[in-house]
Amino acid sequence: MASVKTTGAERRLKIAVFISVAFLMSTAFVSVAFPPPSAAQEDDLGLGATLGLVRQSASVESDGFIEITLDWTGPITDNLFLSVLFHQRINDAEDLDAAATSILNRRDPVPLTAFGTDADGNLVATIPVRSVSPAADDRVYLPGPGVYPFTVEIRSADGPVASLTSTIVRLPQDRSTMATVDMAVVLALSPADGLDLSDGLWFLTTYPDVPFTIQMGEALVSQLEQDEPLAQQFATAAGGRVILSDAGLDLDPSALEEINQGQFFTAAVATTNQRLTRLGLQPSSDVVMLSPDLTAGGAALLAESGVIAVLSTRTTEIETGIITTPRGSVGLVQADHEMTAALSATGSKPFATSDVYALYSRLSLLAESDQTPVILGGEGTEPLDSQSLDTFLAALVENGPIRPVSLSEAVEGQRRNPLLAAERPEQDLVTTGDAIAELQQLAETSRSFRGVDNPELERLLANSLSRSRNPDDRTRAIDRAKAELLADLASISLPTEASITLTAVEGPLPLTIRNTADGPRRVLLEFRGDRVAIAQNNEVVVVPPGETTIELDAEARALGVSTLDVTARTPDGTRVLSTSRYQIRSTAVPGLGWAISGTALAFLLLWWYQNSRNAKPRGPHLVGLRRSSLPAPADTDPGVAADALLASESI
Structure with a gap:
């Protein structure tokens, strides 16, 4: 058989085709598209089983171990295998929501029977990590600090049965060089939705070192006031952590300041703080919760009362920054709605563990870029889910990329970009300004009359000025408040x-x-x-x-x-x-009368005495006779005549 010789050009063409085919095959192998993070994914082979993520290590040391606990509802046999694929490191938070494609490292499939289980029957996989390549062992190579997506697969001989995707944060070898981001958690307690009082007690007791800011409304404050043992238990669990409460504070400081009645707001704040203090709690002194926009007057009123920041309770995102006035400055901050949603669970969005670890990774990426403190939870955001929050807090590690701080600390680190104050308050109180001024005067008079603070009175006043009232309702409420005050003064x-x-x-x-x-x-x-x-x-x-x-x-x-x-x-x-x-x-003579009468009598006696001593005998007073006209009797003795002459001269 004759041989066919090929030219150099033909050989080069064949090599090129071979390389292209090999590249396409390898790409088909390593560029498998995996679904985005999910709590569980049903299998594709009809086993009726699901794979869910129970918990995992949120971060791993450079040469540590990743532990993954899986809820696998299918059989545990030698015919089913578990495989873990690690993808390329991501540097942008937006990539967390994208499907992971390129594979960095693949763990060889291991039979499910080789893995242990926990008390609930969940599979527990432990994966060692190395930071140096190459290495003789089979540890997973994660080349540097950062966020790495990974995919967990349950496979059979015929292919994938179920899979899920999550992320892991690889920590640097030298923790001192690691960037961190501050995070404040507002533990909003409400009997209506989200976390209730028992949830709050559990979190405060389980995580005593997390500087929660505890938010509670009128309903919970009143409940604690009516149950002293419960109040003592809650105060002990709170351990001095700050309470942020809007009890009795449905007021617009900007609208009140516009009619020169800002003292209503500061008085309402003081009353709420006194109620919390009597319960053994620590009220917030520098941060308040508000929904309405702030005018320059409203911001000045808050600044003068010691407030450094307002935590907005709006359900929509707002522009944050700082409002500066000649009387002081106030920051406007808001919880991160998107990140808080990762820790919430509703009927349409059930609890998903992978969402929690995605949040951990997102915050880690933020530490590398922005580093602006993040606020999670609070009124205006989706209610926190207890299971999600517990999973997230349990993932925090000491000296990790996320540093829990108080709300006041988070506020201090917010952006300081200047904000323009609102031109007019949202609430119009001008039409009832005179009536409000009269009510305020009555309230001050009532305080002096009673001699003690009157929480009921304060609530009555605040209710008459509530933002939720229309002008007619407000007028009726003011008249009702005045009537009650006047009735008390008439007592x-x-x-x-x-x-x-x-x-x-x-x-x-x-x-x-x-x-x-x-x-x-x-x-x-x-x-x-x-x-x-x-x-x-x-x-x-x-x-x-x-x-x-x-x-x-x-x-x-x-x-x-x-x-x-x-x-x-x-x-x-x-x-x-x-x-x-x-x-x-x-009928009694006053002492002064006796003194005057005695003095007058003594004066009269003294006058009489003096006059009686100075009085002399007086001779006859002869009128119209002169010495020359007095004849001397012939028979008068010369001595007698001389005496008579002397007597006449003395007259």
Whole structure:
């Protein structure tokens, strides 16, 4: 048989074709498209079995071990094998949602019977990792720190039966060089949806080192106030971690500041914080939750009250940053809705373990790029699922890429880009501004009258200004609040008039006061009278419920009948509660009267005495006679005549 010789060109062509075919075959082998992450995938061979991810190592040391726990509902036999494929490292969070294609490393299939199981019958696979290549062992080579997708397959002799995909974070050998991202978890507790109070107790006790910010509304605060043992248990579990509450705070600070009534908001915040403090909890002092937009006035009001940031509770994403005013600056922050959704579970989106580990990987990638702190959970986001959150928190490792921090710390690290304040508040309170001002004055008067904080009053005031009310409802609520305040102020009454006789200069004067309120009230007493002085004038007395008689110290200044006007006011002096007039009859001479009378008598006696001593005998007073006209009698003795002459000269 004759041989056929080939030319060099033909040989080169055959080699090229061979290489092309080999390349296509290898590509077909290593470029198998795998489904995106899922909780479980049904098999393709009709076994009726599913493969689900129960838990896994979220991160692995450079030369450590990856542990994967699988929920396999099919048979465990020598005819079924488990294989793990590791894909190329990804550097962008967007690639987490893409199907993994290129294969970096494949673990040879191992019979299912070679794997152990946990107490629930789940398969447990342990995969060693190496950071150096080449190596003589069969450890999986992950060439450097980063996020690696991997696919787990259950295979038979005929091909894949079921598979799932997840991700693993390979840590650097030197942890000190690892980039980290701060993450704050807002543990929103609500009896309606998401986590309830028992869930909160479990998380606070199970993860005592995680600096949760605990969010609770009016319903849970009231529940704790009514159950002291439960409140003590919760306070112990909270361990000083900050409470963020909007109980009684459905108010718009911007709208209130527009009508110069911002004190309503700060008073409501103070009341809520006092309620939390009485429960043994630590209220947040520098972060508040708000939904409405902030005007410059609203931001200034918050800044002056010590607030550094507002956590927006809007269900849609907003622009975050900082609002600066001449009176201070306030940051506007928001929880990450997309990342929080990875830890939620609803009817249409059941719990998926792979979503949790994808979130862990996403945060790890964020640490390499942005490093802006992330806030997870809170009002306005999808409710956290307890199983998802537990899986995520259990995956956190010490000195890992994700650093749990408090909400205040996360706020401090947010972007500081400037924001423009809203031009007008969302709520219009201008039309009821005068009525609100009058209500505020009444509220201040009531506080001085009661002498203690009145949570019911604060809630009543806040309710009348609630953002959820329309103008007509608000007017009715304000009128209702005023009526209740005025009714309380009308609880104090004095007798219309009374008559009293004072038999001594100083003595007791009884004053009867009636209090129809359900608690003690503080009253300022004023007394006006020209002839009677009261020692307790302008003093504040505490009047218990019922009828009370107070012994006043009276001093009479004059004899006779006089009037004493009595006025009961609120302690701030702004409102007259009741008046009375006493007819006072004094039968005792006051000490001053005795002193004046005695002094006058002594003066008269002294005058009489002095005049009686200075008086001299007087001779006859002869009118119209002169010495020259007095004849001297002839028979008069010369001595006698001389005496007569001297007497006449002295006249």
